[in-house]
Every structure is written in C-alpha cells, then in structure tokens.
Amino acid sequence: MRALAILSAALLSLAAPLAAQAQPTAQSRFTAAEIERGRYVATAGDCAACHNAPASAPGREGAEMAGGYPIVSPLGSIYSTNITPSRTHGIGAYSEAEFARALRQGIRRDGAPLYPAMPYTSYAGLSDTDVHALYAYFMKGVRPVDRTAPATSLPFPFNIRTSMRAWNALFLKDERVKVDPGHDAKWNRGRYLAETLGHCSTCHSPRGFLMEEKTGSALAGGPLGAWYAPNITSDKISGIGGWSQAEIAQYLATGHVAGKAQAAGDMAEAVTHSFSKLTRSDIDAMAAYIATVPAVRDEGDKQPxxxxxxxxxxxxxxxxxxxxxxxxxxxxxxxxxxxxxxxxxxxxxxxxxxxxxxxxxxxxxxxxxxxxxxxxxxxxxxxxxxxxxxxxxxxxxxxxxxxxxxxxxxxxxxxxxxxxxxxxxxxxxxxxxxxxSILLLMARTGMVLLALILIGIVAWRLRRGGLRHAKATLA
Structure with missing residues (x-):
C-alpha cells in the first residue's frame, strides 16, 4: 500500500505540469464584452503597429498579429513575434498567468526573457481587468496564424537572453499604476493610458548607460533609429509647454496641428493604429496628463x-x-x-x-x-x-x-x-x-561591467561562505 501511495503521488506530481499546460484550453469561454474590451485595450496598447507584418514582407501580407516587424534599436533589429492564438507558432498555449507574466515581466512561456523592445516595463502597470480582457481578445478575437516570425539575432552579449534577467532586476518595476488622490479621475485615466498602454516613455525618454529609461528626465526625448522622439514635457522651449491641451489632443487624434507639428515615422504609426481610434474622452485624458509632465529644458534650445x-x-x-x-x-x-x-x-x-x-x-x-x-x-x-x-x-x-x-x-x-x-x-x-554604434559600444561596455560586478558578488559570497565554514570547522 505504501508503494502504491508513493506511485500515486509521483503520478500526480507529473500530471500537475501537464494540467497547467492544458489550462489554456480549459478556459474557452469569454463574454463578447470581455473580447471587445480586450480589442480596445490592444488598440490603446498599439499592439498592431509592431506585431502586424509590414505590407512589404513577402508572404506576410494580411497576417494580423503574426509578427515579423523589424523594430530598430541601437543594438540591431528586433523582430516582433507571432501573438496570434496559434498553439504551434503563437501564444495559443499560454495560460492567462503566463500571458500576464509575459506582458508585465517580459518572460516567455518557456522561461526565456523578452527584449524590452516589447514595452513590458510600461505594461507592468496594467490592471488585472485589462490583462484579462487582452487575454480574452487574443485567444478568441484574433485569427490564429501558423507561421513563424523571423528570429532576432543581436550582437554579443545581447544574443544571450539570460543577460536580460540582470537588466530586469535593475530596471523593471513590476508594479500596478495606482490612483493619485491629488488629481482628478480624468488626469489619472490619462496617466494610466500614457504610462502603460500608450508606453510613451519607451520612445520619448532618453536612455542611460545600460539602455534603461532615465526616469529623472521622463519624456525629454530620445533617439529612435533614424528618427528622434522629441521632448514632450511641459517645458515651453524644449517641450510642448506652449501647446494647449486641445492641440495636444488634436495631435494625438489626427497627427496634425497647423503651425506646430505633423506626425511621421513611428508616431504616424501610433496615430494610425492606436490614438486615432481611441474615444474622445480617453484622448482628452491623455492630453490632460501629458500637459502636466515635469518640464525638462535642453540648454541648447533658444526658442520653440x-x-x-x-x-x-x-x-x-x-x-x-x-x-x-x-x-x-x-x-x-x-x-x-x-x-x-x-x-x-x-x-x-x-x-x-x-x-x-x-x-x-x-x-x-x-x-x-x-x-x-x-x-x-x-x-x-x-x-x-x-x-x-x-x-x-x-x-x-x-x-x-x-x-x-x-x-x-x-x-x-x-x-x-x-x-x-x-x-x-x-x-x-x-x-x-x-x-x-556608439550606443552599442556603451551598452556592451555597461553589460560587461555589470557581468563583472555580478561575478565579483558571487565570488565574494562564495569566499565568505567558505571562510565561515572553515571557521566553524576549526571551532
């Protein structure tokens, strides 16, 4: 009997992972309202801009959310992945918990880290309700596409995805956005949209030595391939402090404000796929928040x-x-x-x-x-x-x-x-x-230094543990 009990326990322990893997098919019913909410949240998150294949990609036309879009970074092109509900090529096998972990922590189902070209550092602030709605939409509102996206190949040491764990430990804040009681509901909604789903800081914030966002100068501008995402703080010279809230809202909704600016490049894509499709109240909320972002001045600027x-x-x-x-x-x-x-x-x-x-x-x-x-x-x-x-x-x-x-x-x-x-x-x-290339050199140098520091810490701890063991033995 004891042997039978041990065997039963072993079989149960083996079955548990299998049950967890089978879980995505267990939750096969979502309400129409949840799926539609997820569609809107995905639009606000601008998922299509990166995960829809470019029209020029051979054989990939019309492949909604099937990946293959090259995201230009200082380290090389990072190709977006297939996020259709295909169980063989997409995310169809993800449980909701695994889906949430990928969104908020940048960890794939197989445990490998994602590159932060996927803005999980912003999505970390997503509410549980929006994550659930997104899961419902991607599992039931998107057509599965059984097609593999091109593989990302970055130079050393970034081709070693494990290195991203150290980066995440330093720079990822896995926290939900909390309501600021010092502002009204409109401002808080705008902050949530801009900081999480809109992930404005991903492009508009300058990057540090290890390619992390400089939080002390949020939205003060940064390089983006051949483009430069401009300063959108409230500074009246370097930023958009001279714009009215109505003009900010008009720019988000249309990409055009006469006498001010026109959207091109990645911002044109964001307007096309995301901002122009949001409700007027959400656009106004984003404008209300962005207008209050602390001013950052570039001393070289003399006038707007x-x-x-x-x-x-x-x-x-x-x-x-x-x-x-x-x-x-x-x-x-x-x-x-x-x-x-x-x-x-x-x-x-x-x-x-x-x-x-x-x-x-x-x-x-x-x-x-x-x-x-x-x-x-x-x-x-x-x-x-x-x-x-x-x-x-x-x-x-x-x-x-x-x-x-x-x-x-x-x-x-x-x-x-x-x-x-x-x-x-x-x-x-x-x-x-x-x-x-200079950014690549800086980032490589920073990663090497970080690796050396981590190795030093591990060696110090091992040495310290060995000394303690020796002292205990002698005692």
Whole structure:
C-alpha cells in the first residue's frame, strides 16, 4: 500500500505540469464584452503597429498579429513575434498567468526573457481587468496564424537572453499604476493610458548607460533609429509647454496641428493604429496628463521648434542661377514646391503643412527632417490618408544622393528654420543608422561591467561562505 501511495503521488506530481499546460484550453469561454474590451485595450496598447507584418514582407501580407516587424534599436533589429492564438507558432498555449507574466515581466512561456523592445516595463502597470480582457481578445478575437516570425539575432552579449534577467532586476518595476488622490479621475485615466498602454516613455525618454529609461528626465526625448522622439514635457522651449491641451489632443487624434507639428515615422504609426481610434474622452485624458509632465529644458534650445521661419522668397533667384548655394533651392522647386507651395506656405486648406512654424524643420536636432526626406510621411486617420513620398534609395519618385539631401535639408533649415546646415555625413548616418554604434559600444561596455560586478558578488559570497565554514570547522 505504501508503494502504491508513493506511485500515486509521483503520478500526480507529473500530471500537475501537464494540467497547467492544458489550462489554456480549459478556459474557452469569454463574454463578447470581455473580447471587445480586450480589442480596445490592444488598440490603446498599439499592439498592431509592431506585431502586424509590414505590407512589404513577402508572404506576410494580411497576417494580423503574426509578427515579423523589424523594430530598430541601437543594438540591431528586433523582430516582433507571432501573438496570434496559434498553439504551434503563437501564444495559443499560454495560460492567462503566463500571458500576464509575459506582458508585465517580459518572460516567455518557456522561461526565456523578452527584449524590452516589447514595452513590458510600461505594461507592468496594467490592471488585472485589462490583462484579462487582452487575454480574452487574443485567444478568441484574433485569427490564429501558423507561421513563424523571423528570429532576432543581436550582437554579443545581447544574443544571450539570460543577460536580460540582470537588466530586469535593475530596471523593471513590476508594479500596478495606482490612483493619485491629488488629481482628478480624468488626469489619472490619462496617466494610466500614457504610462502603460500608450508606453510613451519607451520612445520619448532618453536612455542611460545600460539602455534603461532615465526616469529623472521622463519624456525629454530620445533617439529612435533614424528618427528622434522629441521632448514632450511641459517645458515651453524644449517641450510642448506652449501647446494647449486641445492641440495636444488634436495631435494625438489626427497627427496634425497647423503651425506646430505633423506626425511621421513611428508616431504616424501610433496615430494610425492606436490614438486615432481611441474615444474622445480617453484622448482628452491623455492630453490632460501629458500637459502636466515635469518640464525638462535642453540648454541648447533658444526658442520653440515650431516658432521658426516665415514664407520664403527665392524663386526669382534660382531662375537660371548656377551658384552651388542654390542647389537646395532648385531641388525644393522641382520636388517639393508643387505640394508645399512656392514659398513654403503649404496648401490653403492646411492639409499639406507649411514649412515655417513647423517643428520638424525648426527642431534643434536635424534627425527628423533628414528622416522625413529619406522616408516620407504615411499615416491614415479614418478615411483620410496622408502620404508624402520619401527620397531614399527605394523612392518611387526620385532617389536623392546624400549630397542632394544635405543640400535640400540645408536650404530648408536656412530658409524656414534656425539657419544651420546639414552635412553629407549626417545624411549618411541617418541612412545607415551608424550613429547608433556608439550606443552599442556603451551598452556592451555597461553589460560587461555589470557581468563583472555580478561575478565579483558571487565570488565574494562564495569566499565568505567558505571562510565561515572553515571557521566553524576549526571551532
């Protein structure tokens, strides 16, 4: 009998993990309301922007949430994973607890850490109700796709995922967002949306030595591939302190505020896939919160980026002119004036922005102006599609050389912006993103130092334990 009891206990212990793995199919019923809430939460979290395959990916068109999107980071491209309910290629085998752990702690079902390109450092603040709704949506509201996303391959030491455990121990705060009694419900809702689902800090906060977000200068701006996510603190010079709450809300909902800024790059994707689809009350709540983010000033900024410039008067000077200084003006006249206007005033209805009083042209950093010329603008809000073609190597209009982009950019900066110049080298860096190599070097050095510190701590503890054992033996 004793042997039978031991055998039964052993079988039960073996069955427990199997039962846990089978758990996802046990909870097969979710209410329609839970699934729809999860759909809205996933929209607010902008899941589609990263997990939907790009239209240009061969064989991946229409693969909603099936992964394969390359997320450019200072360490290399990180490919988004398949998060459809496929049990073989996606997350269909995840229990709700495993799903929550991946969202909040960045740990996959197999125990391997995720890279923080998946913004779990922000999603850590998600409420239990929203996590449950997301689980319901991804399990029952998304079509399973049995397709493997491309594997991420980062340089040493980041190809060793275990190193992320040390990073998480230092920088991940697995805490839910708590209501601040010092503010009203609207502000608290906006804070929750911006800090968790909207994960604004992932792009807009500067990074430290180990690529962690600098919490002391939250939302003060940071590099993002060829782009630069601008300062969106309440500072009136470097940030958006000169914007009204209504303008912030309009920008989030449409990606366009006349005389201020237009969304391009990753922000255009966020507007297209996420912010433009949120309720008006949620957009207003986000605007109310963002308007109060503590101001951070870049001492190099002298005036707001959107305050520079006026209409240009240069057409007469370039007619028949051959001066090298007018090369950028001729490029503008031939490629840009038809849409942005002969004098840079934009279209009369405001659909095409002016180039003066334009944050992209007037920003202290030239990153976004170069990136817009290279990659263009592409965003959709409702039935309105805003498209400006890029002039990079894949341009369907006219590919421009680094020199030509530098000439055009210099003309724009000197005619409508702060008056400085853009060099060929800056364009080369933006095109290849090689400026990020210094960040890679810093991060690698930091990880090596961190590894050495951890090894030292382990060795010290082992030595200390050995000394204690020796003393006890001698005693």
């Amino acid at each position: 980026a959107y305050s520079y410039g006026k209409s240009g008067t240069f057409e007469a000077a370039i007619r028949g002119g051959t001066q090298p200084a007018m090369a950028g003006a001729r490029l503008y006249s031939g490629l840009c004036a038809a849409c942005h206007g002969r004098d840079g005033d934009g279209s009369p209805d405001g659909a095409i922005p002016s180039l003066h009083h334009n944050s992209t042209v007037g920003a202290s950093r030239t990153n976004n102006l170069i990136a817009v010329i290279l990659h263009g603008v592409d965003r959709t809000v409702g039935d309105r599609h805003v498209l400006m073609p890029g002039f990079g190597e894949n341009s369907f209009v006219q590919p421009l050389s680094n020199l030509q982009i530098a000439e055009l950019g210099t003309f724009l900066r000197q005619t409508f912006g702060p008056g400085d110049a853009i060099s060929e080298k800056q364009v080369e860096i933006a095109r290849s993103q090689s400026s990020l």
